[in-house]
Amino acid sequence: MKPDRFKTLISEEGLKSTRQRAEILDIFLNSTGHKSLAEIHAWVAKMDPKIGYTTVYRTLKLLTRLGLAAERKFADGETRYEPTHEGTHHDHLICLGCGKIVEFEDDGLESLQDRIARGHGFKIFHHRMELYGYCGPCAHKKTSHRRKG
Amino acid sequence: MKPDRFKTLISEEGLKSTRQRAEILDIFLNSTGHKSLAEIHAWVAKMDPKIGYTTVYRTLKLLTRLGLAAERKFADGETRYEPTHEGTHHDHLICLGCGKIVEFEDDGLESLQDRIARGHGFKIFHHRMELYGYCGPCAHKKTSHRRKG
């Protein structure tokens, strides 16, 4: 995201454009993955050690409100954030062995969810769907260990 | 569950059969819904005010390990427990208006999840799937309020 677009967005919200917000936004939007606040703060602090954890916390909340970040709570309980990509949506496959997270999109799944919800008279706004298991390599390791003993 | 069956189960685990465990089990298994520890403790304390929160906590963890309880973490963050029913599985529809939780089972959904996971080389052990939206009555209330202003 261009600095100007960010300033506009911030200003439209009646907020002020600060160095901290710009830095956090820049680092966060250019990152990938699902990071905890501690991880994001560590990254940000590398660039600018003066930026406090609290500011990172508040800025990520802000970005979530603006639709630029998505807050995720997987089974480990710690809140994680990932940058969003306009109008897209995905769910997650999570490896219980190595922690790898694979993203997937499945229109059939989405429409099936809608159908189920409608069947119960619900109108759905969002959902949470995570599949926990073992990725190829981890499943393989588990199997070979079992054979040996 | 019969008291004898419980004693057997407990004994097989090398654990001791206590009044507290029996009471908590009895109350919990005869309840329905998705209760927080505080709620379960409140119920248990009505029968026997001497039973401590910690014991309820530990007993619910135990029941979860034995497969008699399921631990759920919905969006509000607080851990909830529900009694399980042998070999069944269900997911949840949650109303953002009134908090109502509706359970559903959908074989098509389950097999679709497996198919998606296989497609990414994963072997799934469990999943989490919650649909958040508005139930019939709540959706209706929202609409009529909007019309009025």
Add this chain to the structure above:
DNA sequence: CTCTTTTTGAAATTGAATTTCAATTTCATT
């Protein structure tokens, strides 16, 4: 009953999430 082990429950601890508040910064206005 006796002894050893487990369990209990109150209190303490943990750790992430959130709030507080004084100092600092932004920015609209002069």
Add this chain to the structure above:
DNA sequence: AATGAAATTGAAATTCAATTTCAAAAAGAG
């Protein structure tokens, strides 16, 4: 550029569920 109200920052404090600690009580094997 200076002013000043309002927003922001960041360290510290607080919150609150989850978990651990530990001394006293209870279970149950022998």
